[in-house]
Amino acid sequence: MTGVEASTAATATLDSSAATLAVDGLSVELATREGALSVVNDVGFTIAPGETVGLVGESGCGKTMTSLAVMGLLPPGARVTGSVRLAGRELLGLAPEAMRELRGDELSMVFQEPLTSLNPTFTVGYQIADVVRTHRRVNARTARARAIELLDRVGIPGAAARARSYPHELSGGMRQRAVLAMALACEPRLLVADEPTTALDVTVQAQILELLRSLRAELGMSVLFVTHDLGVVAEICDRVVVMYAGEIVEHAAVQPLFDRPRHPYTEALLRAMPQAAARGSALAVIPGNVPSAGEVLPGCRFSPRCGYARDECRHAPIALRAIDGTTTRCIRAKEVQLSGVTRGARADSVATPLRAQARALVEVRELAKRFPVRGGVLGRVRAQVRAVDGIDLDVRAGETLGLVGESGSGKTTTGRLVLRLITPTRGTVHFDGVDVLALDRRRLRRLRRRLQVIFQDPYSSLDPRVTVARAVSEPLVAHDHLKGTALEARVVDLLSSVGLDRSVLARQPHELSGGQRQRVAIARALALDPTLLVCDEPLSSLDVSTKAQVINLLTDLQSRLGLTYLFISHDLAVVRAISDRIAVMYLGQIVELGDADAVCDTPAHPYTEALLSAIPVADPSARGRRRVVLRGDIATPLAVPSGCRFHTRCPYALDVCRTEEPPPFTTPAGTTVHCHLHTHPTGPHLAGRPVTDLATER
Numbered sequence: 001m002t003g004v005e006a007s008t009a010a011t012a013t014l015d016s017s018a019a020t021l022a023v024d025g026l027s028v029e030l031a032t033r034e035g036a037l038s039v040v041n042d043v044g045f046t047i048a049p050g051e052t053v054g055l056v057g058e059s060g061c062g063k064t065m066t067s068l069a070v071m072g073l074l075p076p077g078a079r080v081t082g083s084v085r086l087a088g089r090e091l092l093g094l095a096p097e098a099m100r101e102l103r104g105d106e107l108s109m110v111f112q113e114p115l116t117s118l119n120p121t122f123t124v125g126y127q128i129a130d131v132v133r134t135h136r137r138v139n140a141r142t143a144r145a146r147a148i149e150l151l152d153r154v155g156i157p158g159a160a161a162r163a164r165s166y167p168h169e170l171s172g173g174m175r176q177r178a179v180l181a182m183a184l185a186c187e188p189r190l191l192v193a194d195e196p197t198t199a200l201d202v203t204v205q206a207q208i209l210e211l212l213r214s215l216r217a218e219l220g221m222s223v224l225f226v227t228h229d230l231g232v233v234a235e236i237c238d239r240v241v242v243m244y245a246g247e248i249v250e251h252a253a254v255q256p257l258f259d260r261p262r263h264p265y266t267e268a269l270l271r272a273m274p275q276a277a278a279r280g281s282a283l284a285v286i287p288g289n290v291p292s293a294g295e296v297l298p299g300c301r302f303s304p305r306c307g308y309a310r311d312e313c314r315h316a317p318i319a320l321r322a323i324d325g326t327t328t329r330c331i332r333a334k335e336v337q338l339s340g341v342t343r344g345a346r347a348d349s350v351a352t353p354l355r356a357q358a359r360a361l362v363e364v365r366e367l368a369k370r371f372p373v374r375g376g377v378l379g380r381v382r383a384q385v386r387a388v389d390g391i392d393l394d395v396r397a398g399e400t401l402g403l404v405g406e407s408g409s410g411k412t413t414t415g416r417l418v419l420r421l422i423t424p425t426r427g428t429v430h431f432d433g434v435d436v437l438a439l440d441r442r443r444l445r446r447l448r449r450r451l452q453v454i455f456q457d458p459y460s461s462l463d464p465r466v467t468v469a470r471a472v473s474e475p476l477v478a479h480d481h482l483k484g485t486a487l488e489a490r491v492v493d494l495l496s497s498v499g500l501d502r503s504v505l506a507r508q509p510h511e512l513s514g515g516q517r518q519r520v521a522i523a524r525a526l527a528l529d530p531t532l533l534v535c536d537e538p539l540s541s542l543d544v545s546t547k548a549q550v551i552n553l554l555t556d557l558q559s560r561l562g563l564t565y566l567f568i569s570h571d572l573a574v575v576r577a578i579s580d581r582i583a584v585m586y587l588g589q590i591v592e593l594g595d596a597d598a599v600c601d602t603p604a605h606p607y608t609e610a611l612l613s614a615i616p617v618a619d620p621s622a623r624g625r626r627r628v629v630l631r632g633d634i635a636t637p638l639a640v641p642s643g644c645r646f647h648t649r650c651p652y653a654l655d656v657c658r659t660e661e662p663p664p665f666t667t668p669a670g671t672t673v674h675c676h677l678h679t680h681p682t683g684p685h686l687a688g689r690p691v692t693d694l695a696t697e698r
Contacts (some may be wrong), residue, residue, distance in 0.1 A: 051226055361431065390588075572615055
């Protein structure tokens, strides 16, 4: 069965001649020193006018290569066969000049990282206007007016002023909106969105998804949405194409796919989501890794990782076939009952009673950090960035405290202050009874053995020029002066503790997968037997299956080694899966703090409610649920609002919220919340009830 036939079987009615995009038998080979590598094999699907199709799979499955082939953006030397038709027009083999005329006009793309799509030397308005002038042959004044109109259309406030801004002057969410405005400048037939929300906060992600939905309805545009996040797919897609190792393994409408997947790989992706497990329990993982490009497997490419595989799965290629409106590449699809999403109440969390009674290992009091902003010829201080503004925090021995909030909330600065990587403006930090800020350089160096950090991006924390062996051994050489066989044995032992073997010792970071790189970073952090690990967004760049593996690894290491974690993230779904308690941070202050289940099940602060509401739910039937989509971006810490700092975005703000900072209030669930809704006489008298009750009453 060809790709288009499989696609037609899945949709039952759509004729490829009526499709906005029709891909048939698409195969891609890349030229390398070792020869041609097959990265996409016989892929076929269609997208109807006004439809959004999700292209899903782990890193290395061929999703981005497929989208780049559609756009004609593959590297020189790539061999592409098959057919890609846009509104009936064949794109493969089209002259470069003709393809350039289509790109930006009838066919546009939004990439994962907006900074790579925007020229840092030009204003965003100029860059959008340039697209308009290129394809619509209008004068500069008309093009600029169109650019401002587009920025306003994608929800950027003060569009005329922002059009004069350079990319570095915009927040991440604004940059992604600007890139979206550029892609929509000529109202294309098809928008290819390649992981457009992966690097964004959950609140900004919710804004972008809502924007895409409204623009699709307004323009009648088709969307190819590339992602590894099945929660996002459930929120926005009409149909789903699941890819594995360069092939389509399942293709179905979104609801049937989530209700009853027909391929074990789809089931495994659904089960690996953090939302699928109770807090404290191990997440389901997909064993092993995606086969590398060029690796030849005689049978089903997923069989080495599949719990349902039999001998017949491993010997001969398996073709796509239609079953009840779904197309799948599994010979056992009819006999094996695979499980879809679980609806209803979440399973009970695994209790950790001993941690609740543990002593405070880290005690933070009135901690604040202000960064001076200098200007003028003399470099005088013109303003102060109030990154962290007087927080109190305890981290108990052996627990995981999740620190949650949007970018700009002060989470990373707090972690660096606890480690004394930067010096606070005021306040105290005690670690195991020791005043960290009072230590001299020699004593601080000794203490650093017990305080380690795992950074967000292992690419930036691991030297790309050195091997894994050297990266992991550096702290052992610097602090313990190990050498020779003792050093090698310790490095091998550390790698083994994070699930890696000796085969990676001689490799460099670029030769490892994302999950392997993060495991190396964890092994390096464990080298000196620390007590506290500050985990600064260690999962944000990983796909869902790798994320589950690393969460399980961190949980296992904590159990075996008695580690304490300060876990920093913007994703409450991930934080809930791993944390005992959660602190919610907004614009330099902690607005809610309590047991993880209490904070997530009965949020007492509107900001916590908004963060929870923004988490994509891996269930298409939940699209109609009530959602709180925050408008605008977090305020700049250069100009902190008076009163409650969240009042400028709060849907329940009272008059008092604009003038007075809210006092702390302890709810019956034991959480501490700073919100006038619980304490002020003019408020709704929530008095510890979840803020969701207010939404219901209204």
